[in-house]
Amino acid sequence: MKALNSPISANRESLLKADALSAVQMSEIEYNNLLFEISERLNELNAQERLLFLCRGKLATGSEDNIQDVLSLFKELEERNHLGPNRLGVIKDLLKGVKEWDLFGKIKTFESKRKEYISLLEQIIPVLDGLSDLERLISLCRVEIPEANESNIDDVRSLFKVLENHSCLGINCLGMLKEILTQTEQTDLLKEGDIGVCGIAVMANFSCGISVILI
Numbered sequence: 001m002k003a004l005n006s007p008i009s010a011n012r013e014s015l016l017k018a019d020a021l022s023a024v025q026m027s028e029i030e031y032n033n034l035l036f037e038i039s040e041r042l043n044e045l046n047a048q049e050r051l052l053f054l055c056r057g058k059l060a061t062g063s064e065d066n067i068q069d070v071l072s073l074f075k076e077l078e079e080r081n082h083l084g085p086n087r088l089g090v091i092k093d094l095l096k097g098v099k100e101w102d103l104f105g106k107i108k109t110f111e112s113k114r115k116e117y118i119s120l121l122e123q124i125i126p127v128l129d130g131l132s133d134l135e136r137l138i139s140l141c142r143v144e145i146p147e148a149n150e151s152n153i154d155d156v157r158s159l160f161k162v163l164e165n166h167s168c169l170g171i172n173c174l175g176m177l178k179e180i181l182t183q184t185e186q187t188d189l190l191k192e193g194d195i196g197v198c199g200i201a202v203m204a205n206f207s208c209g210i211s212v213i214l215i
Contacts, residue, residue, distance in 0.1 A: 030171060031085045034110055038091070038103050039071040047098050048073065054097050058082050058090065085114065117171045121160060124177070128156040131184060140183050144168040144176060 067073045077083035082090050095104040145162050153159045163169035168176050
């Protein structure tokens with residue numbers, strides 16, 4: 001994804017960045033799958049003792065006795081807020097420590113895709129909010145989300161959150177986003193392109209002057 005010719009003011013851009021990670025969530029399936037893959041590989045290497053040593057100071061006193069394998073170590077790090085979809089520094093350091101560069105590269109790729117995904121939503125959300133037609137957007141997604149969840153939708157951001165929680169929107173799940181942009185009849189916002197890594201390529205020339213390519 002590439003952003004071009006953005007006239008967003010410094011103040012507005014700062015506000016978008018400030019709440020991007022806390023307010024925009026995606027399905028964590030890819031993150032969990034990546035952790036599982038890494039844990040299996042590190043278990044094969046019998047690297048647990050080394051990893052525990054590298055994590056000194058990050059684990060609760062005595063917690064080492066409850067860590068039976070690498071996956072349980074990752075869970076402990078998550079509970080201590082040292083690891084998460086937006087906190088991957090520790091796991092990158094661990095992978096460097098055991099010289100697992102292929103897995104390190106997968107973490108870097110995940111970080112890059114996640115950053116692009118969040119950036120994309122942060123550019124689309126204000127455009128759809130500006131339509132002032134939230135009920136129509138909800139109706140477009142109604143087949144994908146339980147009716148009970150509609151009470152949790154107050155704006156486009158919370159609509160996207162519900163879609164993400166039901167695995168209808170995410171880094172590798174962008175079909176619903178394309179459908180929303182198409183059905184809102186914003187013909188100047190959407191242009192078909194080549195198939196990319198996410199299975200969809202969209203060029204959006206937003207009315208606020210932003211152009212992005214989603215691949």
